[in-house]
Amino acid sequence: MKRVTLTLLLLTAVASTSYADDWGAIELQGRTVEPGSKARFPFIPDQSFEATYLNMPVFVARGAEPGPTLCITAGIHGDELNGVEVARRAFSEVDTESMRGTLIALPAINAEGVRTGNRYLSDRRDLNRAFPGRAGGSVASLIAYSVFEVVQSCDALVDLHTASNNRTNLPQIRADISDPEIRELAVHFGLGIVVAGKGPDGSLRREAAKAGIPAIIYEAGEPYRFQEHEVERGVEGVRNVMAHLDMTDRADVEIPDTRVYERTRWIRARTGQGGFFFPSAGLGDIVEAGQRLGRIVDPLTDESFDVVSTIPGEVVGMAVPQPVLSGYALFHVAWHTND
Numbered sequence: 394m395k396r397v398t399l400t401l402l403l404l405t406a407v408a409s410t411s412y413a414d415d416w417g418a419i420e421l422q423g424r425t426v427e428p429g430s431k432a433r434f435p436f437i438p439d440q441s442f443e444a445t446y447l448n449m450p451v452f453v454a455r456g457a458e459p460g461p462t463l464c465i466t467a468g469i470h471g472d473e474l475n476g477v478e479v480a481r482r483a484f485s486e487v488d489t490e491s492m493r494g495t496l497i498a499l500p501a502i503n504a505e506g507v508r509t510g511n512r513y514l515s516d517r518r519d520l521n522r523a524f525p526g527r528a529g530g531s532v533a534s535l536i537a538y539s540v541f542e543v544v545q546s547c548d549a550l551v552d553l554h555t556a557s558n559n560r561t562n563l564p565q566i567r568a569d570i571s572d573p574e575i576r577e578l579a580v581h582f583g584l585g586i587v588v589a590g591k592g593p594d595g596s597l598r599r600e601a602a603k604a605g606i607p608a609i610i611y612e613a614g615e616p617y618r619f620q621e622h623e624v625e626r627g628v629e630g631v632r633n634v635m636a637h638l639d640m641t642d643r644a645d646v647e648i649p650d651t652r653v654y655e656r657t658r659w660i661r662a663r664t665g666q667g668g669f670f671f672p673s674a675g676l677g678d679i680v681e682a683g684q685r686l687g688r689i690v691d692p693l694t695d696e697s698f699d700v701v702s703t704i705p706g707e708v709v710g711m712a713v714p715q716p717v718l719s720g721y722a723l724f725h726v727a728w729h730t731n732d
């Protein structure tokens with residue numbers, strides 16, 4: 394029986410710390426990407442039932458001049474489409490003649506999920522809990538392992554996400570700001586808002602950072618659709634990061650003052666207060682403790698319950714209007730701890 398093999402190193406000669414004189418082509422498995430050129434190709438040219446689930450697209454742009462390697466990853470959650478389009482656009486517009494270094498985009502890592510609108514893999518595993526993966530494991534482990542091999546040749550990583558089902562996120566960077574290099578990367582994305590955190594165990598961001606690769610997440614908008622504003626902010630962020638890493642010359646980069654939030658909390662539907670949820674607060678609103686953020690109406694009794702913030706902060710994520718039950722997470726409020 395044919396076995397899907399993902400253990401070969403995809404990329405060689407990608408990152409040399411000195412970005413030295415021996416700058417040349419990247420040798421890929423069976424492929425060569427010359428300086429000053431771009432290539433788009435399937436991750437594995439293998440044909441088998443399993444391989445079709447693993448066969449994510451790979452985009453590589455090799456600059457004419459030496460420089461660092463930036464990796465952008467998207468579609469780890471297959472329903473999160475904004476990042477998939479951010480990666481496509483950001484890669485598409487790169488001018489390899491003037492670029493220094495290498496841009497690697499893995500724009501649809503859970504390729505099957507992107508095609509079918511599924512957050513998880515078809516075996517219901519969450520790929521973003523499977524990193525760094527292993528060669529001999531489940532499909533999730535295999536994909537994670539092969540992606541992680543690529544990521545290990547990167548000097549920086551931007552992983553692209555949206556909120557999950559029936560929720561939406563204010564465009565924001567999430568990053569472990571206790572690491573100065575990661576903090577710099579986060580701020581230079583240029584959104585003006587960074588929410589601190591290492592991310593869950595097994596997530597690409599956390600495991601990459603643990604392996605010494607500065608990694609940040611861009612979180613923006615909702616799943617299942619392309620949202621122009623969120624996509625464009627993401628593309629602009631990738632441009633800003635490339636300028637920050639000295640991969641491009643851009644005189645017009647303006648990095649705004651950045652709100653850095655160390656803490657977040659979800660305001661939830663209280664026990665016994667399920668019903669139809671109607672928010673009045675919105676993304677980016679600055680709210681006070683005790684402020685009414687919306688209401689829930691029990692449609693059988695017409696009783697109405699106020700949803701009230703328990704803390705002061707900024708609304709960085711929220712549920713969209715929908716029927717909700719006790720404990721459902723409604724508003725994600727972020728705040729700064731030490732003034």
Ligand SMILES: [Zn+2]
Nearest residue numbers: 470473554555
């Ligand atoms: Zn996600």
